[in-house]
Amino acid sequence: MSGIKYTREYDVLVAGGGIAGVAAALASARMGKKTVLVEKTIFFGGLATTGLIIVYLPLSDSRGNQVTFGIAEELLLESIKYGPGDIPHDWNNPETRSRYMTRFSPAAFTLALDKVLMDSGVELWLDTLVCDCVMDRDRITGVEVENKSGRGLLKAGCVIDATGDADVAYRAGAPCVEQDNWMSIWWMEASLDKAEEAVSENSGAKLNWDRRLGGSNTGEGMPEGMKKYSGTDGREVSEFVLHGRKLMREFYEKEQSKRGESGRKDIFPMTLPSMAQFRTTRRIDGIKTLRNVDFYRHFDDCVGMVADWRGGRDVWEVPYYTLVPQKVKGLLAAGRCISTEGESWEVMRVIQAAAHTGETAGVAASMAVDNDTTPDMLDITDLQNELLRRNFLLDVGNI
Ligand SMILES: Cc1cc2nc3c(=O)[nH]c(=O)nc-3n(C[C@H](O)[C@H](O)[C@H](O)COP(=O)(O)OP(=O)(O)OC[C@H]3O[C@@H](n4cnc5c(N)ncnc54)[C@H](O)[C@@H]3O)c2cc1C
Incomplete structure (x- = not known):
């Protein structure tokens, strides 16, 4: 004390x-x-x-x-x-x-x-x-x-x-x-497609758009060979979070490269979770x-x-x-x-x-x-x- x-x-x-x-x-x-x-x-x-x-x-x-x-x-x-x-x-x-x-x-x-x-x-x-x-x-x-x-x-x-x-x-x-926990990550995304939908449908809700990667609650979608993480081990919590953000970077590199040389970033991460998403x-x-x-x-x-x-x-x-x-x-x-x-x-x-x-x-x-x-x-x-x-x-x- x-x-x-x-x-x-x-x-x-x-x-x-x-x-x-x-x-x-x-x-x-x-x-x-x-x-x-x-x-x-x-x-x-x-x-x-x-x-x-x-x-x-x-x-x-x-x-x-x-x-x-x-x-x-x-x-x-x-x-x-x-x-x-x-x-x-x-x-x-x-x-x-x-x-x-x-x-x-x-x-x-x-x-x-x-x-x-x-x-x-x-x-x-x-x-x-x-x-x-x-x-x-x-x-x-x-x-x-x-x-x-x-x-x-x-x-x-x-x-x-x-x-x-x-x-x-x-x-x-x-x-x-x-x-232990499947690897997954959810975040808020800005997307020109969603913005166009929001305007054409006059719906603010369409702007409230989240993107999800990795395992579902049953592990479906978990990247092959990836380990499960413990949410009660201090080191693994950091690894889990950093691994999730690495998956995001890979996703955007792929998505944005599809848009060719114009370099347009039609979709991009808007807000990231600020607590570890352990189910x-x-x-x-x-x-x-x-x-x-x-x-x-x-x-x-x-x-x-x-x-x-x-x-x-x-x-x-x-x-x-x-x-x-x-x-x-x-x-x-x-x-x-x-x-x-x-x-x-x-x-x-x-x-x-x-x-x-x-x-x-x-x-x-x-x-x-x-x-x-x-x-x-x-x-x-x-x-x-x-x-x-x-x-x-x-x-x-x-x-
Ligand atoms: C990827 C994912 C998808 C999900 N999908 C859904 C869904 O679609 N719909 C749904 O309803 N649920 C979903 N869930 C589950 C749901 O979000 C949570 O389980 C639920 O919100 C849990 O609420 P809680 O208050 O029990 O815990 P938490 O939301 O975890 O709240 C615990 C709080 O305690 C605080 N805290 C922790 N330790 C300390 C400490 N030592 N001192 C002070 N503060 C502390 C934390 O900061 C946090 O604010 C999902 C969960 C995940 C991870």
Whole structure:
């Protein structure tokens, strides 16, 4: 603890200001808790903004039923407040198989997130890295942070790990699982073709154009012979990022050479992701793990639902104990680092699911503080009653 230059105390501390962290902090602050949100970059939104992942996946199943509500829906609408969107008007028509989702501009979404967070009264710390945990035996009581003011101690009644990589849970000693990542890169591109389309169709949305290279979520498109990368190894993170940008350079060299001697650069990179685009890194091995076969399965500790963005298996309940780590008290996980495996992870790692588990974690943390307990000891029925007041659906059998 030497070198600590400042100390602050909060009811709830949220580590990581991606979509899960934003939703968690909003939920907690709106329940009257003194809440702090700590983010290492200067943007909120994580992969959805800093990472240029611009598709807000569906709140509805493929039969036109909305299954995810609350802050997940609020943020979807915020994502297109200052920029273009394309929510299908017929998403609730079962015949069309449209979904309640949208593309958005990451810059526009960033502006909107700042406003909702500032309006909610969350204390916002940007450019601040959570770098260690403070423990009282098996209970986390705060974190150490590092920023321009030096090293500080932020104490909290309850901590939410929304770092995407379960960094806090791992450092606190909670069991975690890790998975390597396909090589892929997404970025925003300027394209004369897209600009012409935008003008001829009178559509600003056409200017919001992203280019993607490398492996898909299943590895399809991964350049042959290329290794997978670990997102929890400091050296490999740098290699992954630099390798992605090398693929981009090769792509533009090829594209621009097709344009002959005129040297016209009709397409070029406009904005690059400023955080590493790992789909898979580390997640908690929680008190409960959502398994591959758990779609359309009811759990007594259900805290809401998420639709499979790929269709098919469609609706999955979220069990509360997938947010609760083993061995460490006073801590919840939210977003892509909750306890899942394989197919269920594929469903739970995306933007609307991160907003949903974030809100749930924020509510649970707030209730744990109110009841002077830890999240693992929270009365599930009380939590579910609060979520029902938010119009969450808690039984997949009712869809
Ligand atoms: C290539 C790719 C394509 C994808 N496609 C889609 C898609 O089309 N649609 C979709 O919905 N999802 C997609 N996803 C997934 C989705 O973008 C993310 O999984 C989701 O946004 C995760 O949100 P999160 O809040 O859990 O984590 P993150 O967005 O990772 O946020 C974590 C935040 O914590 C911060 N942080 C981390 N460590 C610390 C620390 N120590 N101190 C302080 N701050 C810290 C980070 O800076 C970041 O802001 C894609 C992901 C990738 C990589």
